[in-house]
Amino acid sequence: MKFQRTMGFWRMILVPRILFFLVLGTGLAPSEPSGAASFSLGERREQAARKGMVYQSKEEILEGARKEAKVVVAPGHDELTIPALIQAFQKKYPFIKDVSWHNVQGSAAEQRQLLEMKAGRANVDAFSPHQAYYNEYRKFNPFKKYDLEAMVGDGQIKIPPEMIDDSGVVAWLGSSMGIVLYNSRIVPPDRIPTGWESCLDPQWKGKIYVDTKPLDLARLTPKWGPEKVLDFAKRLKENGPIWGRGQTAGITRLIAGEFPLMCPAYFHSPQRMLKKDPKLPIKMVIPDPLPVGLNEPGAVYVNAKSPHAGLLWLEFLASKEGQDVVESIELGRGSVLVEGTAAYKLARGTNTSLCGPGCFDQTDRLMERIAVEAWGFPKLGYTPK
Numbered sequence: 001m002k003f004q005r006t007m008g009f010w011r012m013i014l015v016p017r018i019l020f021f022l023v024l025g026t027g028l029a030p031s032e033p034s035g036a037a038s039f040s041l042g043e044r045r046e047q048a049a050r051k052g053m054v055y056q057s058k059e060e061i062l063e064g065a066r067k068e069a070k071v072v073v074a075p076g077h078d079e080l081t082i083p084a085l086i087q088a089f090q091k092k093y094p095f096i097k098d099v100s101w102h103n104v105q106g107s108a109a110e111q112r113q114l115l116e117m118k119a120g121r122a123n124v125d126a127f128s129p130h131q132a133y134y135n136e137y138r139k140f141n142p143f144k145k146y147d148l149e150a151m152v153g154d155g156q157i158k159i160p161p162e163m164i165d166d167s168g169v170v171a172w173l174g175s176s177m178g179i180v181l182y183n184s185r186i187v188p189p190d191r192i193p194t195g196w197e198s199c200l201d202p203q204w205k206g207k208i209y210v211d212t213k214p215l216d217l218a219r220l221t222p223k224w225g226p227e228k229v230l231d232f233a234k235r236l237k238e239n240g241p242i243w244g245r246g247q248t249a250g251i252t253r254l255i256a257g258e259f260p261l262m263c264p265a266y267f268h269s270p271q272r273m274l275k276k277d278p279k280l281p282i283k284m285v286i287p288d289p290l291p292v293g294l295n296e297p298g299a300v301y302v303n304a305k306s307p308h309a310g311l312l313w314l315e316f317l318a319s320k321e322g323q324d325v326v327e328s329i330e331l332g333r334g335s336v337l338v339e340g341t342a343a344y345k346l347a348r349g350t351n352t353s354l355c356g357p358g359c360f361d362q363t364d365r366l367m368e369r370i371a372v373e374a375w376g377f378p379k380l381g382y383t384p385k
Contacts, residue, residue, distance in 0.1 A: 044154065048147040053168070055147045056308075058156045064308030070098035071309035074113065075317065076128035076174075076296045079103045081329045088325050089316050096309050104130065117142040117301070124301050126310035129170065131295055135361060143169040144300035144307050157311065159318040160337045163294075165357045172356070173317045174296030174326065175336040175343045178216025178264040178287070181251065185281040186260040195287040199263035200235050208261040209250045210241035212375075212383045216264040218366040219291035223353035226366055233374035236263070245383045255280055264291070267342065268332030275331070289353040292336050292343060293360060 039047070041057055048055035056064075065071075075082060086099045102124065104113050110130045116122040118140055129137040137143075148164050148171065151157050163171040180193050187193070191203065199208060220229050242259050244250050247269040254262050255273075270282050298317055300310040316322045323334040327341055334341030336354070347354075355363065364380075371380040 039154075044147075044150060048150060051147065051168075053145040053147040055150055056156065061157065061308050061311055065093065065306070065312050066095045068306035068309045069096060070100070071096055071125045071306045071313055072100045072102070072123060073310070073313050074102040074104050074124045074127040075298065076104070076130060077326065077333070078330055079105070081326055084325050084329060085317070085322060088321060089313060092316065092321065093309075093312060096312070104128070107132075120303055122301060122303070125304040125306045126298060126300050126313045129297050129299060131297060131360065132364070134297060135364075138167065141167075142302050143167065144302050144304055144310070145169055146300060146311060157315045159315055160335070162337050162356075163318060163335065165297075170297050170299045171314055171318060172294040172296060172360075173298050173314070173335060174333050175292055175294050175341075177267040177293075177332065177336075177343055177346060178219060178291040179267050180285040180287055181254060181262040181265040181270065182283055182285070183254050183257060183260050183281050184283045186257055187283075192283075193261060193263075193285050195285060196232065196263075198285070199261070200232075200239055202239070204239065204261055206240040206242070207259050208236075208239060208241045208263050209244055209254060209259050210236060210263060211247060211250060211265075212243055212245050212371065212377070213381065214367050214370045215293070215363060216266070216291045217370055218363040219293045219355040219359070220289060220353050221362070221366060222355060222359055223289040223351070226369070229366065230369060230374050233370045237375050243384045245381070251282070255282060266332070267346070268330055271331040272329075286346060286350065289351045290346065291353045291355065292347060293355040293363075294336070294357075295360075296333070296335075 044055045075085070077085065082101050082103060086101060090096060090099060104110055110133060113122065113127070114133050114136060117137070146169060148157070148159065149161065149168055152159050152161050152164065159171050163173060165172060180195065180198065182193055193199070198204070214233065217229055217233055224232070244253070247266050250262050251265065251270050251273065253259065264287070267284070270284070274280055274282060298314045300307050300314065304310050318335070320338060320340065323338045323341055327334045332342045334343060336343035336347050338344060368380045371377040371382065
């Protein structure tokens with residue numbers, strides 16, 4: 001049975017906690033705290049200290065945040081989303097009167113944040129260690145070592161435990177999904193694509209836009225394995241794709257009718273355009289399997305001046321309230337682990353390839369292999385003229 005194959009695969013390969021949400025059909029809602037009352041607060045502190053970590057109660061976090069009364073954040077969200085998140089956050093915690101934020105987007109800004117943290121002089125309390133440089137961050141660990149797993153398990157903070165990666169101090173607060181897009185004015189009803197095999201169909205030879213950053217192809221690895229992903233990428237190249245770089249640029253050209261298909265595309269990328277103009281000729285197909293990647297990592301900075309407020313900020317981003325704000329502006333960017341998000345709804349009942357812990361730290365390497373071995377490019381990021 002499909003259920004049994006999926007269950008066995010995830011048990012062996014990925015994170016069992018995430019598996020139960022994705023395939024048991026009981027929902028992707030956050031786990032309830034275990035309420036592990038067998039340990040006193042003092043014992044929890046000692047256990048955390050032995051791991052070089054910090055354990056705090058909810059009362060201590062709130063008290064600390066009240067004294068701090070301010071926080072500096074650098075989330076990975078769009079600059080239109082961050083002010084709305086701050087407004088909702090301050091409504092929940094009115095005693096945090098001063099919330100400053102940085103929008104760290106683009107390679108130059110991301111590298112600057114990385115270097116400032118490496119030097120120990122970043123001015124931030126809670127931040128997103130951008131996924132492209134996540135392995136670099138892990139080398140020097142600029143993270144406040146809160147024992148998130150124990151604190152979540154005891155109900156001191158409310159973050160879905162499946163969001164916390166193997167570092168124990170970073171929570172992955174969002175997700176993205178890969179789909180197939182087509183122009184409904186060009187593609188007749190009897191030729192609508194059905195999934196991944198449609199991208200290899202000779203009828204679309206030379207007519208499919210392919211982003212040269214193959215992130216969603218790499219996210220198929222948990223279900224397909226790397227060799228099948230590489231084979232698919234080779235066959236995709238044989239179908240004469242129109243190479244390009246950038247999702248927004250590709251979708252804009254798709255709407256203009258320059259090509260009929262885009263394979264794959266991020267689910268969230270066309271949503272804002274469709275929100276402004278629902279009549280745009282963009283239709284999507286949910287492929288089987290559906291690649292889903294955890295993203296938007298968040299952590300408290302090791303040298304944070306307001307670490308308690310920073311922790312409350314992370315908790316808020318992981319909450320239903322915070323996720324609703326994100327989805328209201330960036331539909332599709334919410335977490336697959338939070339009930340009600342677009343990712344949650346699409347993943348239920350879908351054959352999903354979830355790229356979480358043990359996968360996302362390998363995607364750069366696999367994307368490089370796709371670009372060089374399957375597509376014959378000199379390096380990842382190269383776009384043929």
